[in-house]
Amino acid sequence: MGELLKELQEGVVGMLNARIESGIDWIINVTNFEEQLKMADVVITGEGRLDHQSLAGKVVSGVLKLATQQKKKIMIFAGTNELGASQLKQAGISKVLTTKSLALNQEDSINNAGQYLTRIIREIIIRKTKWLTINVIDSVE
Secondary structure (H helix, E strand, C coil), X not given: CHHHHHHHHHHHHHHHCCCCCCHHHHHHHHXXXXXXXXXXXXEEEEEEEECHHHHCCCHHHHHXXXXXXXXXXXXXXXXXXXXXXXXXXXXXXXXXXXXCCCCXXXXXXXXXXXXXXXXXXXXXXXXXXXXXXXXXXXXXX
């Protein structure tokens, strides 16, 4: 099946004179993200489930790559976090905040994600970004 998809992909690319490009690379290019990033002190991104796949080709990985190159603090809002403290630190992530940590269970976390994200953001504002001074990363799970 994989070979068939590869042939189909090559045929479509050839027929349409197109090219295949990573989604996050396209977004970074179209939004001029690298230039915008230079003006930021902190980068906030999100992921439903932060795990090893998040660090390998998804939006989070693209944001992390550029933000760490520019030595920016990185905060991730996630539904759940499956990465350990050492993985977070190695990836350059300053802080992870999860909706699951506030929810009754996973279903509640998913169904009321907006409410929980609002609470997380309010807490950050109240603390006046105190998390920025944190160097040791806590795994929220």
